[in-house]
Amino acid sequence: MKQFSAEEKGFHGTIKAVVEIDEAKGQINKVWAENVTPNTIGAAGIATWLEKANQTKSVEIDAVSGASISTGALRKAAITAANQSKVLSIKENVDTISGASQSGSNTVKAGIPEPANYPLLKDEITEYDVDTYENEFDIIVVGAGGAGLAAAATAAENHASVMVIEKQGIAGGTTNYSGGVIQAAGTNLQKETTQFQNDTPENHEREYMKAGEGRVYQNLVHDFTQNSPKNIAWLAKMGIKWTNVYGHTEIPYAKDYFADRIHVYENGGASGNGIILTQHLLNYALDLGAKITYNTAVVGLITNNTDNQRKVVGVVTEGTDHQLKYLKARRGVVLATASIDQNLDLAKDLSPQHYEDVKAHHCWSVPTDQGDGIVMGMSIGAAITGFGGTIDFDARTGNGTDDRVPTIPSIFVNGNGLRFVNEDSTYAYEFRAIFNQEKQLDKPTYQIFGADSINEKTSPWNKESLENDVKRGLVVEADSLEELASKIDVPAANLVNSVNTWNKNATNGNDPEYGRTNGIKAFSGPYYAYRNTPGNLGALGGLKINKNCNVLDVYNQPITGLYAAGLNAGGWLGSYYPGSGTAIGGIIHQGRRAAKSILGL
Numbered sequence: 001m002k003q004f005s006a007e008e009k010g011f012h013g014t015i016k017a018v019v020e021i022d023e024a025k026g027q028i029n030k031v032w033a034e035n036v037t038p039n040t041i042g043a044a045g046i047a048t049w050l051e052k053a054n055q056t057k058s059v060e061i062d063a064v065s066g067a068s069i070s071t072g073a074l075r076k077a078a079i080t081a082a083n084q085s086k087v088l089s090i091k092e093n094v095d096t097i098s099g100a101s102q103s104g105s106n107t108v109k110a111g112i113p114e115p116a117n118y119p120l121l122k123d124e125i126t127e128y129d130v131d132t133y134e135n136e137f138d139i140i141v142v143g144a145g146g147a148g149l150a151a152a153a154t155a156a157e158n159h160a161s162v163m164v165i166e167k168q169g170i171a172g173g174t175t176n177y178s179g180g181v182i183q184a185a186g187t188n189l190q191k192e193t194t195q196f197q198n199d200t201p202e203n204h205e206r207e208y209m210k211a212g213e214g215r216v217y218q219n220l221v222h223d224f225t226q227n228s229p230k231n232i233a234w235l236a237k238m239g240i241k242w243t244n245v246y247g248h249t250e251i252p253y254a255k256d257y258f259a260d261r262i263h264v265y266e267n268g269g270a271s272g273n274g275i276i277l278t279q280h281l282l283n284y285a286l287d288l289g290a291k292i293t294y295n296t297a298v299v300g301l302i303t304n305n306t307d308n309q310r311k312v313v314g315v316v317t318e319g320t321d322h323q324l325k326y327l328k329a330r331r332g333v334v335l336a337t338a339s340i341d342q343n344l345d346l347a348k349d350l351s352p353q354h355y356e357d358v359k360a361h362h363c364w365s366v367p368t369d370q371g372d373g374i375v376m377g378m379s380i381g382a383a384i385t386g387f388g389g390t391i392d393f394d395a396r397t398g399n400g401t402d403d404r405v406p407t408i409p410s411i412f413v414n415g416n417g418l419r420f421v422n423e424d425s426t427y428a429y430e431f432r433a434i435f436n437q438e439k440q441l442d443k444p445t446y447q448i449f450g451a452d453s454i455n456e457k458t459s460p461w462n463k464e465s466l467e468n469d470v471k472r473g474l475v476v477e478a479d480s481l482e483e484l485a486s487k488i489d490v491p492a493a494n495l496v497n498s499v500n501t502w503n504k505n506a507t508n509g510n511d512p513e514y515g516r517t518n519g520i521k522a523f524s525g526p527y528y529a530y531r532n533t534p535g536n537l538g539a540l541g542g543l544k545i546n547k548n549c550n551v552l553d554v555y556n557q558p559i560t561g562l563y564a565a566g567l568n569a570g571g572w573l574g575s576y577y578p579g580s581g582t583a584i585g586g587i588i589h590q591g592r593r594a595a596k597s598i599l600g601l
């Protein structure tokens, strides 16, 4: 046996592939990878790729969709390593894997399955059309993101047979990209690590109801907030170590119910750390007997329409071989395919702010989140609700707004040079205001600040990074406000007046215009303007459900056998996203709730 190795740059750094070859037999014996960054999406993909490579004793394994940069690099390195042995000569038939990114745009080239392109069936499939079912399970879960995995784990721990169907090559969906944080009120950890000693799920519910602006259903919000502490404990049982709790900045009209509620686990909190959560859920579910099929899309629901009642009894799947298969769901189907994140057509019809983001390629959800579950539900008469809202935050440098960094002394101005929002409010609230201003005036909005603003401890800029951003054209610099106004094309008198008013009030320590509480200090020149640019973490809105996560039809009647969970369901989030940890909290809750409802628990 001889070992050969080669290196390639992956998503998280350089990966080394080691290939052990039995030269006498001219065969690969074993393949492994070194320098893999643990707890990353790349690591999860690499584990999948290596499993296939070692099973088939080959390195000609397609990159894994969902982790294509890391696994594409590993494939290339492994082929280079194997070719160092004189007994093998393997062609690298995937020339480019450029742009196949774990954080969004996917331009995967030949040789790698592109699961985003499975078309949904246009004809309704009834049980009458089905000759034979390929297999049957108590519960079929569509989509292996956080919601789908929570449903599968709950079903498996309650002894139900469960199959999860996932379009991508790895589990986790957009949940992998999240920080994995969860909002919950009244936990011991909240008491131990924050000043909020008397917070309650009822308070949490009031905050979400206020933020929902009359567009959310109280029964859904109530069930979610009441159960969030229990869900935190459930995840701890499978090995998630919760370490601290923090808060987001304010929602101006919901301040009375605010508390630090964002629960973070060990090695969590930053984008990409959600993989820790999804891997725990996945392994827990698999250990309890759940099954999962990758690179396969659910393309239709199977219904039984007897007795004037529509009942969902199974799903139609399509894999990379493009063969349709029928799977029977004895007790229920859970749709957990997220919202219309990457679907430009549906976004145009249903969610104008989201539409602008997807059009500008600023949605960082997985490319497979196309709203399939929503379309399949609608195709058999399901109602939809809650569209229009979106999870927008700052995209370009992360400097302008971040709910963990209180805003530095600065103001936002619109195309008329006027202030229009509390700059210190939570990101999606603020970006809704930015969107409205930019649409109405057809001009960008800016964050205006002074050289002294960056001396604040909380400043995301230091002197050097600010100079860099000015050079890169991300920030505009001027000696006077008049010059700045001319550079950003706003009326000079308005900009001068906006800054002077802010400075005068800030010197008195308050913000009577918008009631801001952080970063209240006057600022002076030279002056800077940072153009607000939204980035998008997913659309809000989905199938209408009742408290049991049972999908409702357009007459508000439950569709037997059909459930929706996570961002695939609407009505639990309103016109904008109320703050970090809400989505992950909700998807875990609804995944569990859907499985429990199907099982009558």
Ligand SMILES: Cc1cc2nc3c(=O)[nH]c(=O)nc-3n(C[C@H](O)[C@H](O)[C@H](O)COP(=O)(O)OP(=O)(O)OC[C@H]3O[C@@H](n4cnc5c(N)ncnc54)[C@H](O)[C@@H]3O)c2cc1C
Binding pocket: 142, 143, 144, 145, 146, 147, 148, 165, 166, 167, 168, 171, 172, 173, 174, 175, 176, 177, 178, 179, 180, 181, 269, 271, 272, 296, 297, 298, 299, 336, 337, 338, 339, 364, 365, 366, 368, 369, 370, 371, 372, 373, 391, 536, 537, 538, 565, 566, 567, 568, 580, 581, 582, 583, 584, 585, 587
């Ligand atoms: C970069 C980023 C950071 C974020 N950070 C946070 C955060 O810190 N806290 C927070 O609360 N929220 C955060 N969010 C939002 C949050 O991650 C998502 O709202 C949430 O994870 C969605 O979960 P889900 O289970 O509903 O969908 P997903 O996790 O996206 O799962 C849906 C799954 O369905 C699969 N699928 C789609 N169609 C089909 C089909 N037809 N057949 C089979 N499978 C299908 C997809 O491939 C995907 O795997 C963040 C989002 C992004 C993009």
